[in-house]
Amino acid sequence: MKVFITGASSGIGQALATEYAKRYPGTSTIIGLAARRSEHLQVLQTTLQNSYQVTCLTYPLDVRDHGALTNSATDFIQQYGAPDIVIANAGVSSGTHTEQAADTSTFQAIMDINVMGLVHTFQPFIKAMRAQGHGQLVGIASVAGIRGLPGAGAYSASKAAAISYLESLRVEMAPLNIAVTTIAPGYIRTPMTDVNQYKMPFLMDTNIAAEKFVDAIVRKRRFVVIPWQMGVVARLMKLIPPVLWDWAMKKAPHKPKLDWDWL
């Protein structure tokens, strides 16, 4: 098993790396771990290598940097060949308000990380996957991309773009025998949701979420919402006409704003 995961320094990405190591222990499992915080990646690398005898490669990078991802993909492929699975999981979330000029740069960062980050992550692996005759690209979207959430225009727009982009890619990649899986999580307990002051329905722990994500990846699901209860909500959200949506969202809680430095 060879897998490359972005956003592996925290939350869902870290849990996915751990789940792959647990499920496929031993030296033939190679896990590429990418994110900006190299010290977190190194701790995870040591833990997984010692606990499950897998091999981890760490790639400290920003997914906005296509060149950095190209170099990492080249290094991974040179050492171990094309990965079986690439998971573009890195993402950020922050409240944003269009009327506030200072939020424009936050909009830009969220779109660059959550949308262009997917393209930058997948692109350098496709040629090698094509040559090996198989592969799977996995994008982590969000239920927030199904409809526009007030106070989270940038995040909702970025995840809506991610869902559409991944759908285009799925059809493009099919003739190359490269599967594309879109996972739209509901609420998962990670540092991204720990800051939320409001009630989060069907909140799921990361280790359980990671098991379900990997199950969906094994089954080559095209599009899946996890947890399933949120999938039912997502279906209903799609059906609601705009006038009812506006009414329902009037009192919806808003995502807190992050410090610009963090982005």
Ligand SMILES: NC(=O)c1ccc[n+]([C@@H]2O[C@H](COP(=O)([O-])OP(=O)(O)OC[C@H]3O[C@@H](n4cnc5c(N)ncnc54)[C@H](OP(=O)(O)O)[C@@H]3O)[C@@H](O)[C@H]2O)c1
């Ligand atoms: N938690 C939820 O309820 C939930 C729901 C729906 C969707 N999601 C999506 O799931 C994914 C993972 O989120 P999470 O909940 O696990 O949040 P998290 O704990 O905050 O993790 C986000 C990860 O993305 C990485 N990242 C952020 N910006 C990056 C950049 N510019 N370059 C490289 N890596 C970057 C972070 O690493 P560094 O800071 O070290 O770079 C971190 O490893 C995101 O795409 C998020 O939108 C989460």
